[in-house]
Amino acid sequence: MAALSLAEAVPTEKMPGWQQALSEMFGTAKLPPLLDMLKRVIEANQATRKPKIAKGTRDFMPDQMTIREQAFAKIVSVFKRHGAVAIDTPVFELRETLMGKYGEDSKLIYDLADQGGENLSLRYDLTVPFARYTALHGMGNIKRYHIARVYRRDQPQMNRGRFREFFQCDFDIAGAYAAMVPDAEVLKVLVEILSDLALGDFEIKLNHRGLLDTMMDIAGVPTSKFRPICSAIDKLDKEPWEEVRREMVEDKGLPGPVADRIGEYVVLKGEPWEMLKKLTDDSCALSSHPISSATLADMKTLFEYLDSMGALGAISFDLSLARGLDYYTGVIYEAVLKGGGVGSIAAGG
Amino acid sequence: MAALSLAEAVPTEKMPGWQQALSEMFGTAKLPPLLDMLKRVIEANQATRKPKIAKGTRDFMPDQMTIREQAFAKIVSVFKRHGAVAIDTPVFELRETLMGKYGEDSKLIYDLADQGGENLSLRYDLTVPFARYTALHGMGNIKRYHIARVYRRDQPQMNRGRFREFFQCDFDIAGAYAAMVPDAEVLKVLVEILSDLALGDFEIKLNHRGLLDTMMDIAGVPTSKFRPICSAIDKLDKEPWEEVRREMVEDKGLPGPVADRIGEYVVLKGEPWEMLKKLTDDSCALSSHPISSATLADMKTLFEYLDSMGALGAISFDLSLARGLDYYTGVIYEAVLKGGGVGSIAAGG
Incomplete structure (x- = not known):
C-alpha cells in the first residue's frame, strides 16, 4: 500500500504501469484522490476477506x-x-x-x-x-x-x-479397590504433575461430598435443595459469602438462619490433621452424624496414605469447596496456584 | 444372570432374598416361568441401555x-x-x-x-x-x-x-522455492516414512495435473469438462477402463472417440526415466504441446532430485493417476502397497 500513498510525489514515468495508465486517463491532478479511493476500496475488501478462526x-x-x-x-x-x-x-x-x-x-x-x-x-x-x-x-x-x-x-x-x-x-x-487407595493415588499424581510442571507454589483444596451433604442436613437444608445449594457454595471461590448467601436465600428460597448455619461451616479450612481434629471433636455436630462420621474416618485413612507418600503438605482441607457436576460422590478437590488470579488449574473427585 | 437360570434347582432357603420373597408370594411351582419372564425383561432392558459409539x-x-x-x-x-x-x-x-x-x-x-x-x-x-x-x-x-x-x-x-x-x-x-524442490522433498519424506513403518513393499504412483490437462486437451475434451472427466479418470484404480469409459460417454456426454483417445494415454505407466523418454519423443503429442512440454521439463528436474536422494526407485510415473480435489495444480501422487487390497495409504500434491 506504500506505493499508493506516495503516488503524488512520483513522476508519472516512474509509476507502475497501471498507475501510469490511470494518470493518462485522468491527468495527474485527479490521480491522488482516485488512488485514495482505490486504497480505501481495496482495504475494505481485504478486511472482508481476512480469514477468521471460530470464536x-x-x-x-x-x-x-x-x-x-x-x-x-x-x-x-x-x-x-x-x-x-x-x-x-x-x-x-x-x-x-x-x-x-x-x-x-x-x-x-x-x-x-x-x-x-x-x-x-x-x-x-x-x-x-x-x-x-x-x-x-x-x-x-x-x-x-x-x-x-x-x-x-x-x-x-x-x-x-x-x-x-x-x-x-x-x-x-x-x-x-480398598477404600481411599485410588483417591490417594490420584492426589499423589496431581502433586507430582504440579511439581514437575513448576508453575509455581500450589495448594490442593480437598473436601468430601459426604461432609457437604451432612453440613447441609445439619443446617436444615431440605434434601431436594442439596444440589442447588451445593452449586451456590461452589461459587465461594469467585464471590464473597454475602453474595452466595443472597443467592441461597433470595434465588433458592432458603430461610436466612439456615444459610447462616452453612456460613459457620464454610469458613472452616486448614491443615488436614488440625481440621480433622476439630471436626471429629465431640463438640462438632459432624462428628456424630451417621454420614459424616464414616466420611471423617475415610478422610483419616486418606491423610495417612498421603502423609506416607509425602503428598499431604500440599493439601488444604476446605469445607467451602464444592464441585458443580452431579457425578461426584466422594472426595472432591481443586488445585490452585498460590498468589491466585488464574482460578483452579486442576480438579476432580 | 447365571443365578436366574439356575433358580429351578436351588432350594428356596438358599435363594437370594428377593427370589425367596417371590417364591413365598407365588409358590415354587410358579417361580421358574416367572423368573424366565423377568430374565427376558431385564435382558431386553440391558440391550436397550447398552451404550453405543457413534457410527x-x-x-x-x-x-x-x-x-x-x-x-x-x-x-x-x-x-x-x-x-x-x-x-x-x-x-x-x-x-x-x-x-x-x-x-x-x-x-x-x-x-x-x-x-x-x-x-x-x-x-x-x-x-x-x-x-x-x-x-x-x-x-x-x-x-x-x-x-x-x-x-x-x-x-x-x-x-x-x-x-x-x-x-x-x-x-x-x-x-x-526453486521449482520442484519442495515436491522432491515431500516425496523423499514419504519414501522415508513408508520405509520406517515397514508396512511392506510399496510404490508411489506419480503424475502431474499439467499432463492430465494436456492429455484431455489433445483428446478433444472441452475445457469445461476437464474436472468431471478428471474425476472419472480418478476411479481407474477401483474400476476397469470399460466402466470409466461408460461414465465418460453416458454420464458426462463425451463422444466415444474422445474417450478412446484418453484410453490410449491412461494405459501409459512405468519406470520414470523410460516414461519420460517415451513422452518427450517427437512422436508423442505431449512433447510439443505448450503446457505439457514445460511440465515434462519439470518432471525431468524432479526425477534428477529424487534420483540423487535415492528415492526414485519407489516411483512409478503413471498417466492414469488423477486426484479428486480441485486444489491440486502440479505434481500429484498416491502411495499403494504392492500386493494391493488396502487402497492408497498416502497421497498428495
Missing part, C-alpha cells in the same frame, strides 16, 4: 506446540509412572450418551446438525465418554489416562485463558 | 494406542529430520472457510447445529485449515507438519479401515 478457539503456532508437547510429555510421564495406560475416544458421542449428565451445564453442549443420521454432540469432558467406554468394552479394574480436547459452547473469557475448545488431561482409576 | 468412529484401547503412538513417533521423527515444525488448528472452522473447497465432496462435511452463534463445520482435511492458518498469521516460508483428526459424513466401510473420524498426518512446504 473461543485458537491455532497453536510452532513455539506454542513445543511448550504444549513438553508439558504433555511431563504429564504423561507421571501417568505412566503410576501404571496408567492410554485410551482415546471419538470427539463426538451419541447425544443420548451426554444428555442428563451435566445438570445446568448441559446447555453448553455443542450439537452437530441433524443430517439424516444419528444425533451427535461434541464431548463436554472425558469422564462421560470414559464411562461409555468401560460400559461398552466391559473392563474390570483399569487405570487409564486420556489427553484430548473437549468442547463447551460458553461465552469464554479468552483473556483469562478460557476457550470453547481446550485440552483435558484425565487420569482415572476405575474398578474395585 | 464410523472407534475407541482406541490401550494396545491400539501403543501402536498408534509408535507409528506417530516414527512419522514425526521423519518430519522433524526434514526441518518441519508442528502446528495445530481447531477441530471446527467457520463454515464459510470450508465452503466451495472440496467440489462434489462438500456434501460430506459435518455441520454443527446453528446455536445462535457462528456457523461452524468440522474440518474435512488439514489442508484448508492450513491455508486459513497461513492467511491469518501471515507466514512466509514454512515447513510444517500437522497430525490430527478429520471428519467425513460418509457411509464408511469400516471393514476396509475407513471411518468417519480418522487421522491425517500432513507435511506441507509453503512459500517460494
Whole structure:
C-alpha cells in the first residue's frame, strides 16, 4: 500500500504501469484522490476477506506446540509412572450418551446438525465418554489416562485463558479397590504433575461430598435443595459469602438462619490433621452424624496414605469447596496456584 | 444372570432374598416361568441401555494406542529430520472457510447445529485449515507438519479401515522455492516414512495435473469438462477402463472417440526415466504441446532430485493417476502397497 500513498510525489514515468495508465486517463491532478479511493476500496475488501478462526478457539503456532508437547510429555510421564495406560475416544458421542449428565451445564453442549443420521454432540469432558467406554468394552479394574480436547459452547473469557475448545488431561482409576487407595493415588499424581510442571507454589483444596451433604442436613437444608445449594457454595471461590448467601436465600428460597448455619461451616479450612481434629471433636455436630462420621474416618485413612507418600503438605482441607457436576460422590478437590488470579488449574473427585 | 437360570434347582432357603420373597408370594411351582419372564425383561432392558459409539468412529484401547503412538513417533521423527515444525488448528472452522473447497465432496462435511452463534463445520482435511492458518498469521516460508483428526459424513466401510473420524498426518512446504524442490522433498519424506513403518513393499504412483490437462486437451475434451472427466479418470484404480469409459460417454456426454483417445494415454505407466523418454519423443503429442512440454521439463528436474536422494526407485510415473480435489495444480501422487487390497495409504500434491 506504500506505493499508493506516495503516488503524488512520483513522476508519472516512474509509476507502475497501471498507475501510469490511470494518470493518462485522468491527468495527474485527479490521480491522488482516485488512488485514495482505490486504497480505501481495496482495504475494505481485504478486511472482508481476512480469514477468521471460530470464536473461543485458537491455532497453536510452532513455539506454542513445543511448550504444549513438553508439558504433555511431563504429564504423561507421571501417568505412566503410576501404571496408567492410554485410551482415546471419538470427539463426538451419541447425544443420548451426554444428555442428563451435566445438570445446568448441559446447555453448553455443542450439537452437530441433524443430517439424516444419528444425533451427535461434541464431548463436554472425558469422564462421560470414559464411562461409555468401560460400559461398552466391559473392563474390570483399569487405570487409564486420556489427553484430548473437549468442547463447551460458553461465552469464554479468552483473556483469562478460557476457550470453547481446550485440552483435558484425565487420569482415572476405575474398578474395585480398598477404600481411599485410588483417591490417594490420584492426589499423589496431581502433586507430582504440579511439581514437575513448576508453575509455581500450589495448594490442593480437598473436601468430601459426604461432609457437604451432612453440613447441609445439619443446617436444615431440605434434601431436594442439596444440589442447588451445593452449586451456590461452589461459587465461594469467585464471590464473597454475602453474595452466595443472597443467592441461597433470595434465588433458592432458603430461610436466612439456615444459610447462616452453612456460613459457620464454610469458613472452616486448614491443615488436614488440625481440621480433622476439630471436626471429629465431640463438640462438632459432624462428628456424630451417621454420614459424616464414616466420611471423617475415610478422610483419616486418606491423610495417612498421603502423609506416607509425602503428598499431604500440599493439601488444604476446605469445607467451602464444592464441585458443580452431579457425578461426584466422594472426595472432591481443586488445585490452585498460590498468589491466585488464574482460578483452579486442576480438579476432580 | 447365571443365578436366574439356575433358580429351578436351588432350594428356596438358599435363594437370594428377593427370589425367596417371590417364591413365598407365588409358590415354587410358579417361580421358574416367572423368573424366565423377568430374565427376558431385564435382558431386553440391558440391550436397550447398552451404550453405543457413534457410527464410523472407534475407541482406541490401550494396545491400539501403543501402536498408534509408535507409528506417530516414527512419522514425526521423519518430519522433524526434514526441518518441519508442528502446528495445530481447531477441530471446527467457520463454515464459510470450508465452503466451495472440496467440489462434489462438500456434501460430506459435518455441520454443527446453528446455536445462535457462528456457523461452524468440522474440518474435512488439514489442508484448508492450513491455508486459513497461513492467511491469518501471515507466514512466509514454512515447513510444517500437522497430525490430527478429520471428519467425513460418509457411509464408511469400516471393514476396509475407513471411518468417519480418522487421522491425517500432513507435511506441507509453503512459500517460494526453486521449482520442484519442495515436491522432491515431500516425496523423499514419504519414501522415508513408508520405509520406517515397514508396512511392506510399496510404490508411489506419480503424475502431474499439467499432463492430465494436456492429455484431455489433445483428446478433444472441452475445457469445461476437464474436472468431471478428471474425476472419472480418478476411479481407474477401483474400476476397469470399460466402466470409466461408460461414465465418460453416458454420464458426462463425451463422444466415444474422445474417450478412446484418453484410453490410449491412461494405459501409459512405468519406470520414470523410460516414461519420460517415451513422452518427450517427437512422436508423442505431449512433447510439443505448450503446457505439457514445460511440465515434462519439470518432471525431468524432479526425477534428477529424487534420483540423487535415492528415492526414485519407489516411483512409478503413471498417466492414469488423477486426484479428486480441485486444489491440486502440479505434481500429484498416491502411495499403494504392492500386493494391493488396502487402497492408497498416502497421497498428495
